[in-house]
Each structure stands twice: as C-alpha cells, then as structure tokens.
Amino acid sequence: MIIYHGSNLTVSEPKLVVQNRFLDFGYGFYTTTNKAQAIGFADKVTKRRKEGIPTVSVYEIDDAKAFAACSVLRFDSPDEAWLDFVSDNRAGKYVGETYDFIYGPVANDDVYTTFTLYTAGVLSKEQTIEALKVKKLYNQLVLTSKKALAFLNFVGTVPEEDFNGTEKI
Numbered sequence: 001m002i003i004y005h006g007s008n009l010t011v012s013e014p015k016l017v018v019q020n021r022f023l024d025f026g027y028g029f030y031t032t033t034n035k036a037q038a039i040g041f042a043d044k045v046t047k048r049r050k051e052g053i054p055t056v057s058v059y060e061i062d063d064a065k066a067f068a069a070c071s072v073l074r075f076d077s078p079d080e081a082w083l084d085f086v087s088d089n090r091a092g093k094y095v096g097e098t099y100d101f102i103y104g105p106v107a108n109d110d111v112y113t114t115f116t117l118y119t120a121g122v123l124s125k126e127q128t129i130e131a132l133k134v135k136k137l138y139n140q141l142v143l144t145s146k147k148a149l150a151f152l153n154f155v156g157t158v159p160e161e162d163f164n165g166t167e168k169i
Contacts, residue, residue: 001063003031003141004158006041008052012154014059016146022092025085025102028144031059032106037138039163056158066151067101075104078111078132080125087119100148105137 005011014029023030032038035056042054075082082104088094105111111132118128143149 001033001061002155003033003059003061003152004035004038005029005031005057005059006038006043006045007055007057008042008046008049010055010157011057014057014143014149014152014154016144016149022090024089024106025104025140025142026089026094026144028102028142029149031141031143032139033141034138035158035162037106039158043163054163056162058155058158060153060155061151066148070100070145070148070151071098072101072103073097073099074102078105078129078137080129083118083125083128083132086115090115090119098144100143100145102140102142102144104139105132106140111137 005014016027016029019027032041038056039054042056046052046054073085075085085094085096088096114123114128114131117123118125123131143152
C-alpha cells in the first residue's frame with residue numbers, strides 16, 4: 001500500500017511527536033491513501049506554521065504483514081463507534097484500548113461543521129451519522145507506536161507539479 005503524509009517539510013524518518021491539540025484518532029503519525037488529501041493538508045500545515053514549503057512524503061507499507069503483526073482498529077464507515085471514538089479523542093477524553101494502527105474516515109473540513117453541531121448538542125448521534133453518509137469522506141491511517149512505524153518504507157516526496165491543479169481538501 002502507498003500512503004502519504006502532508007507537512008511543511010520532508011519526513012523521511014517518521015517519529016511519534018507529542019501534539020499540541022486533540023486529533024480524530026489521538027496520538028500518532030497521520031497518513032492517508034489519498035494523495036490529494038495529503039497535498040491539501042500540506043498546504044494547510046504550511047500556512048498555519050508560517051514556515052517551510054508544502055511537502056508530501058510518500059511511503060510504502062506491506063499492510064498485510066504489518067496488520068498481521070500489530071494491533072489494528074479499523075472503521076469502515078462513519079458509524080456510531082467511529083463517532084464515539086473521534087468525539088472522545090477530540091475532547092481529550094479517550095481512555096480505551098490502544099492500537100498500533102487506526103484506520104478509518106477522517107473528519108475533514110467538509111465534515112467539520114456537522115461534527116461541531118454534534119459536539120455542541122445541536123444534532124443527535126443518529127442525525128450526525130445520517131448527515132455524514134452523504135459527505136465525501138477521505139481516509140486516514142494513523143501509526144501510534146514505534147512497532148507500527150517500523151513497517152514504513154520512505155519512498156520520496158510528491159513532485160511539486162502534482163500540487164498544481166489538485167482539488168483542495
């Protein structure tokens with residue numbers, strides 16, 4: 001499997017870094033199988049940090065081998081379990097089991113408004129799940145342990161010309 005990581009610099013040797021905010025799947029190294037999503041995130045990170053240049057690092061991973069050797073939490077759709085997991089992580093309240101890999105939909109900008117309405121109590125869990133079914137959801141694969149990171153093989157970066165004309169996420 002080919003996966004991408006968007007940032008403001010090349011990440012040839014991924015590390016687990018303490019984050020300054022609560023993310024969808026908690027602590028870890030965030031990647032996606034969607035190059036356009038990674039490009040959009042690289043642009044966003046570079047603007048937020050006001051340094052570096054948008055860069056997408058590319059990795060290969062033998063997912064069958066990695067997932068067989070590690071613990072994996074997988075969400076195939078934005079269902080109730082996914083909503084609870086993301087809500088708890090974003091609130092910094094998740095205290096459940098830990099996993100080496102977490103895979104599932106990403107609550108990107110298009111989903112953010114719906115998600116915010118849910119966390120504010122405006123939408124019920126059922127209304128939120130129904131609303132998310134019609135959204136175009138991208139994916140994320142988060143590596144949360146050194147054991148998981150050991151399965152990554154850095155391939156290079158996405159060429160600069162691939163950033164032109166890419167749909168912004």
